Amino acid sequence: MSNSQQVSTDFIRVIVAQDREAGKFDGAVHTRFPPEPNGYLHIGHAKSICLNFGIAHEFSGGLCNLRFDDTNPAKEDVEYVESIQEDVRWLGFDWQDRCFFASDYFERLYGYAVLLIRKEKAYVDSLTAEEIRYYRGTLTEPGKESPYRMRSMEENLDLFARMRAGDCEEGAHVLRAKIDMASPNINMRDPTLYRVRRVPHHRTGTDWNIYPTYDFAHPLSDSLEGITHSLCTLEFEDHRPLYDWVLDECEVICHSRQIEFARLNLTHTVMSKRKLLELIEESHVSGWDDPRLPTLMGLRRRGYPPEAVRRFCEHVGVAKRDSVVEVGLLEHFVRENLNANAQRVMAVLRPLRVVITNYPEGQVEDVQAVNNPEDPGMGSRAVPFSRVLYIEREDFREDPPKKYFRLAPGQEVRLRYAYIIRCEDAIKDEQGEVVEIHCTYDPETKSGSGQPGRKVKGTIHWVSEPHALEAEVRLFDHLFSDPNPEKDGRDYRTALNPNSMKRLQGCRVEPALQGAVAGQRFQFERQGYFCVDSESTAQRIVFNRTVALRDSWSKLEKK
RNA sequence: UGGGGGAUCGUCUAGGGGCAAGACAACAGAUUUUGGAUCUGUGAACCCAGGUUCGAUUCCUGGUCCCCCAGCCA
Numbered sequence: 120m121s122n123s124q125q126v127s128t129d130f131i132r133v134i135v136a137q138d139r140e141a142g143k144f145d146g147a148v149h150t151r152f153p154p155e156p157n158g159y160l161h162i163g164h165a166k167s168i169c170l171n172f173g174i175a176h177e178f179s180g181g182l183c184n185l186r187f188d189d190t191n192p193a194k195e196d197v198e199y200v201e202s203i204q205e206d207v208r209w210l211g212f213d214w215q216d217r218c219f220f221a222s223d224y225f226e227r228l229y230g231y232a233v234l235l236i237r238k239e240k241a242y243v244d245s246l247t248a249e250e251i252r253y254y255r256g257t258l259t260e261p262g263k264e265s266p267y268r269m270r271s272m273e274e275n276l277d278l279f280a281r282m283r284a285g286d287c288e289e290g291a292h293v294l295r296a297k298i299d300m301a302s303p304n305i306n307m308r309d310p311t312l313y314r315v316r317r318v319p320h321h322r323t324g325t326d327w328n329i330y331p332t333y334d335f336a337h338p339l340s341d342s343l344e345g346i347t348h349s350l351c352t353l354e355f356e357d358h359r360p361l362y363d364w365v366l367d368e369c370e371v372i373c374h375s376r377q378i379e380f381a382r383l384n385l386t387h388t389v390m391s392k393r394k395l396l397e398l399i400e401e402s403h404v405s406g407w408d409d410p411r412l413p414t415l416m417g418l419r420r421r422g423y424p425p426e427a428v429r430r431f432c433e434h435v436g437v438a439k440r441d442s443v444v445e446v447g448l449l450e451h452f453v454r455e456n457l458n459a460n461a462q463r464v465m466a467v468l469r470p471l472r473v474v475i476t477n478y479p480e481g482q483v484e485d486v487q488a489v490n491n492p493e494d495p496g497m498g499s500r501a502v503p504f505s506r507v508l509y510i511e512r513e514d515f516r517e518d519p520p521k522k523y524f525r526l527a528p529g530q531e532v533r534l535r536y537a538y539i540i541r542c543e544d545a546i547k548d549e550q551g552e553v554v555e556i557h558c559t560y561d562p563e564t565k566s567g568s569g570q571p572g573r574k575v576k577g578t579i580h581w582v583s584e585p586h587a588l589e590a591e592v593r594l595f596d597h598l599f600s601d602p603n604p605e606k607d608g609r610d611y612r613t614a615l616n617p618n619s620m621k622r623l624q625g626c627r628v629e630p631a632l633q634g635a636v637a638g639q640r641f642q643f644e645r646q647g648y649f650c651v652d653s654e655s656t657a658q659r660i661v662f663n664r665t666v667a668l669r670d671s672w673s674k675l676e677k678k
Numbered sequence: 679u680g681g682g683g684g685a686u687c688g689u690c691u692a693g694g695g696g697c698a699a700g701a702c703a704a705c706a707g708a709u710u711u712u713g714g715a716u717c718u719g720u721g722a723a724c725c726c727a728g729g730u731u732c733g734a735u736u737c738c739u740g741g742u743c744c745c746c747c748a749g750c751c752a
Contacts, residue, residue, distance in 0.1 A: 259679065303682090313750085356746075386689085436691045440684050440685065441684070441685095441745055442691090445689050448701080644712050673713090
């Protein structure tokens, strides 16, 4: 990766470079990706992963840790840590031996809390949650000091120890920083540092009855790991004074620098964990790996190459303004990657039977098909051709519009890699539906035979009936029809695209697809990129459409 | 009407007192045995108002609009 692809100098990279030049952190560059193991990763996380691991990779000696911010046992689970690791690896990043957990630091974090109490910079508050909220004041009014704020250091020490020991109920006490109840920054109005949680933790079990909050655990975890630049999203901007306060008051050696950037938003989708969960629970999608979701599991199942996701993340850049990136940009990088790498194959999604009336009955011949015109190294393959074929229904029109370069009565097309055929007749059923067409072929026009002067406007794909494999193909479209599903504060569900998935049964694909394994990617010529779905079996191959090919005909036809 | 951020083509991102750049998207053409790919070209932007200046998108002042914060979530 990152072989000199255009040096993007976003403001964070500029700061990191300046810090290194100024000799801060002894010239070290050490970042971290700090997910909370309470959900699955999505493409917004991919931006952060690429940023953090990318920066570490670009500066010599740079390192990036994977750190689970597991300070809230009520919401977290090992299931998530495993899937997060899998997703980060899939994206192509390696934390080597540096996978850490905030829970690894609980004992030391406790020590820092005790230090703050001894310095009279923290106290045990016994107000209820509602009372604390009331005492906090509002955005425009200062808060009031808790009556417990002046507890003696000894009493605080004792109470805090008893909180740890499990002597109290959830909610009975919390440890608070003693800062300034009148601060215009609400985060500085004596923020909570520790709360009682009588819930087993997925890593520390029942060792602890108290758990540190993000605001306390995060800066100290960064410091403990020697993180130089702690990159997070914009909503933490006004936590930065608190981040710095914690590190200052705890008198740590390494004072990490927090820098905030805008999170990634994409059109035609939603990104929040809550909404993704709702989509699943309400069965609008099948699960976290539904190919229509922006989760990394979903993108993977959809067939998006990790390289394309990385390229996308590099190209959207890093800045501080809120933005919504067009999903078309992501699709562009997917096509770019797949165009270069995917093997071409012919597949007929909506089959229409074609009989080549002048082709000898029972005869079969192989035609040579190029596997990837972008990469001759991928070679070619033999494709069987016979008297009866399938072509795409939409490649035949009884009444062709202008500039329709496909099959119509009396019109000619080339069958890709094979012969030029001419449509002689369309056979209909009682309803008047075309069920089969009869064509004649010109034996002089076999592909590669070089027939000067014999040009046709269109080339269509086909599959030989006796050799075809049957398959199911799932066509995906944007999950939401509106680019912004939450426009005007409406319920995003009202913008769901009812046609975001179409399942096509009875598709006919080239025999070369026999044995294709889950995850394998192909281009179905003239149609798009497809990958073998995880539900695929040897008996029934299932393909997912990753992304359609650009289609200038459909644009033309709309005019 | 407290505090913290932000405003550049349709979208994303650069630039920084002197021709506003790139990518995606759009459009037009060339080419093509994928209406794919490729190539060429075109159109498209500095939130507003004052000020400083020979010159302001950039600097200053004042506005406007947008986002975030009142969890014992992160």
